[in-house]
Amino acid sequence: MPLSYVGKACALLERYNVEDYDLVRIITTKGELVGRIIPRPSIFDDEHIIVKLPNGYNIGINIARIVEIRVLEKAYQREETIPEVKFREDLPYVPLVVTGGTISSRVDYRTGAVRAYERPEELLDLIPELADIANIKYKPIFAEFSENLTPNHWRKMAEKTSEELNSGARGVVIAHGTDTMHYSAAALSFMLVNLRKPVALVGSQRSIDRPSTDAVLNLIAAVKVAAQSDIGEVVITMHGSPSDEFAWVLRGVKARKMHTSRRDAFIPVNSPPIARVTRDKIEIISDYRKAEENSKVEFDGRIDDRVFLLYTWPGMSPDIIESIRSLGYRGLVIAGTGLGHTPSCIIPSIERLVKDGIPVVITSQTLFGRVNLRVYETGRLLLKAGVIPGEDMLPEVALVKLMFVLGHCDEMNCIKEMMLKNMAGEISSSISMRDFPPCWVMR
Amino acid sequence: MPLSYVGKACALLERYNVEDYDLVRIITTKGELVGRIIPRPSIFDDEHIIVKLPNGYNIGINIARIVEIRVLEKAYQREETIPEVKFREDLPYVPLVVTGGTISSRVDYRTGAVRAYERPEELLDLIPELADIANIKYKPIFAEFSENLTPNHWRKMAEKTSEELNSGARGVVIAHGTDTMHYSAAALSFMLVNLRKPVALVGSQRSIDRPSTDAVLNLIAAVKVAAQSDIGEVVITMHGSPSDEFAWVLRGVKARKMHTSRRDAFIPVNSPPIARVTRDKIEIISDYRKAEENSKVEFDGRIDDRVFLLYTWPGMSPDIIESIRSLGYRGLVIAGTGLGHTPSCIIPSIERLVKDGIPVVITSQTLFGRVNLRVYETGRLLLKAGVIPGEDMLPEVALVKLMFVLGHCDEMNCIKEMMLKNMAGEISSSISMRDFPPCWVMR
16 A cells, blocks of 8 residues: 555555555656656655656646556565676775764654654665665665764774775765754864775755655765765765756865755865766866775774864853853864954953864854954954964864864964865965856845 | 056156156146056056046056156145145034944055055045035044954944934944945844834945945945935945946845955845935935934844854754754854754754743745745754744844844743844845845846
């Protein structure tokens, strides 16, 4: 019995003995097609059914147009007869490290909530074309929505990734929740020292069993990057447009989730995308660190998470800065306004922090652009107080980097030197906004 | 003597006895032009001079092309003979309330720093076309760069604006630093109750004495909105593109500074621009609250600034939430991740805050989109803990609104009701991303 359809659509599917995920041939008034029936939330109407075509796209069909449905393969039989995917000598090995998130979840259509997959391999079953790109092995390491990840999870991800890369993987794909994917991508960028192979983080804004899922294209793009590209960096591969046209390959330290729900929620910040991936090919857009075939990566998990991230606001009190000290934090990243300013009234507290050996890094809550503390009086006062300018780093990236740096340094000069050094592309030598403008322009 | 030019350009200007701001006729190998000499930072080359043309545009001229320069009017004489601008019966009265910021500053070319104007009326002298749009009076109320503004400054701005509007002003223009302009715009939107006249905040990313200034177009746009439009809201009028093509008219509660230095740094968030203004006209783009000619605005400055803004991060500790309580804050706005999530480990602390009568509002650090706490488990737990969903409000707008609400309510139900009620366009009834996509697309 169809689990998800209601009303007239349910009645039609029942008449032909069709269940969710069955492979069917549908004869309509406009022609025939073959595909799998995809479940549909009952909040939608009862006049359409959704079919996943062999090319991976989902289409909706109005039941008024349906003449007949023939079941070609039952879903439950498919499960029993599913063949073990054979190792193909002509394809590289790419592990799919699964950490949780929407991409490894499905919608509970009774409640509308999203829950973790009971049978996570289904992710691969649903995208058969992946087997033609790489020999994929499914490597779940934990199952968390990404808002609950911690630096310990970053360590596990980085360690697993380095193990795989150093034992035969051409590249690694990490399935990850989208909420904090850009934090994890930054952490991996710092923890995977001397990385010269592709590591692609991938997620989805809508789960794979939804008609509007972005998981299919994103996963294909990520596996392609890991199996075929010569990118030797940590990247994020997510939808680049609202349609299923292409996915961006974004530098892990230069991207951010910028929308609660859009499929193209991740955008590049202060650095062009490295590439775009369509179903056919990888198109390179800008410079990147090249992969090296026999390279070994070094896992460095030394990180101190006692860093505080503070977005300033007008009229804020310096009391919070004093609390940061008393709570035992070892570092502070400030997302100031404009070119990197804070209210003047908190500068004395900042100065005392620095004098006590607690580094303070200044970034901007505008997110785009580069801080410059030499233009206005407030900036000069901050420099005099001993802050470290975060250059064009995102506040979140500066946060992760300061955690990493504090895992390696105690002394202020060493901290400052490491913070100002470009380690993984997080500081651009120059941002050419003319060459690559984020498109602010509305239609 | 020219103050700002060096080398060959300096020698040429000295030969013709030209000083900064002199009105000159320049004969070049390509023809003649008339304009004022604009100072130039010495970091640039010595082969060009910059001239402000009568239409307000600045152009650079290669000195190799200059045949002769004739001084038509000395700058210092101009100051002495400056005529009192006559009141024109055919034009409306628009006060220019000046609060500080780059738009009321100039570059100190010796140090490269930006300093406040010594003679602020110069702003109007430099843009003569303003006198053809409105009868403008210069009303300085304080001189602060906007990172140093506080809710007290918001009150002064709102009070002055309401006084002017209730005593004959058709609309009000507020010259303001850009760093926190969107916070002030939100505050004015809430404090100016029953506003039915245009109030335009305007600033500039580069001061008016720079060749690349955005102040001219922005000011013209703001004065046009105040003098000619029937928009009855608080808006931000800033460059809409990197060129001098047009300025956006953005709803004050639906805009944000998104770049440290670009001239088109302000972009609309979760709501289309109200209009765009070119030198010729105001083109309406979307719905707005209409102005009403004989309306009176009510100033309501009741606001409690003891609200904390917290951007969450992976692995953060709940200790900071406990500090917020002990420091005496009365409210907390959280910028969570994705649809409005926080690390699960801080939810018990949030629940205790709410139980103690401290409201907690959830927004998203993605900035774009709407929070939805019903999709994932974390969101449901937050709702159960008693948080108030911030809908599609920016974190900064939710912060200002909670300050305003706490100036009016003590009781949690009242606070919740006011926070969830759309007061000034800060909560959209629905965001049609299809109809108005923020353009994430890179070329």
